[in-house]
Amino acid sequence: MAIWLFKSEPFKFSLEDLKNSPDQTTTWDGIRNYQARNLIRDEIKVGDTVLFYHSRCEPPGVVGIAEVTSEAYPDYTAWDPKSDYYDKKSKESAPTWLMVDVRYEKDLPQMVSLKQMKENPELEGLMVTRRGARLSIQPVSEAHYEIILKMGGLS
Secondary structure, three states, X not given: OOEEEEEEOOOOOXXXXXXXXXXXXXXXXXXXXXXXXXXXXXOOOOOOEEEEEEOOOOOOEEEEEEEEOOOOEEOHHHHOOOOOOOOOOOEOOEOOOEEEEEEEEEEEEEEEEHHHHHHOHHHOOOHHHOOOOOOOEXXXXXXXXXXXXXXXXXX
């Protein structure tokens, strides 16, 4: 199984929102970046682990863990003119955007901030620590995952 970092703005959807969702599961919709869409389409699989990352907040960082619970399927929010994620070019007959479902697993006892990750030399190469790395879905190595868990108080 693979490990991913999924970014979410907590003022739009937080780990707490996921925890309080029915069955602690929700759609991971609204991805409007082709590279992230391709990861959903080609690489993300049921059972993959997700580091849930709060972005565009102070401080940004990893706050919990989730699991992918579905294969990729069309992101129907692209067809809803009332949705923030509406895309008039995406058609039901030829969907442009995809999503997966994710389920809450656990909170980290302590957030691992972006600053902490950048300061840890063992996390060198972790995509989220790179300047300009804005991709909302990013791969994470097993070694980096274990270090983040330790930093967050889980091992």
